[in-house]
Amino acid sequence: MNHYSLQDRGIIASIFMRNNSSVVLAQREFRRRSPGRTTPTGQTLLHLAARLEETGTTRVAPRRCRPRTSRSAENIATIAEAVEMDPGTSTSRRAT
Incomplete structure (x- = not known):
């Protein structure tokens, strides 16, 4: 789904519902209202x-x-204490 603003999403949903949940009619109205937009x-x-x-x-x-x-x-x-005691130990060894 494209990232529409909250206001755009509300408008899109209301257009869809006003057109009796018809995808084609809602898309046509959206194109008419917002030319050039996706x-x-x-x-x-x-x-x-x-x-x-x-x-x-x-x-x-x-x-x-x-x-x-x-x-x-x-x-x-615990990890901070272990690093202080032995700062040379690698991160991957410490993770195990």
Whole structure:
């Protein structure tokens, strides 16, 4: 999906919904309203409309990732101490 601004995504979704969820009609209206701009694909229109219906916004939700457990304060202190004691050890050896 092209990276449209939040305002553009709202306009695109509303155009799509006003045209009875017709991809072709929505694309035509978008081209008429915004000549020279990249026309959203059918997939983009469907995704934006679905996101708007599910969440009430076209804003992209932040990705949920696993927490970074290896970056705890305890682990950082342990590594800092190990580096002080033996600064010549390579990073790859230290990682093991």
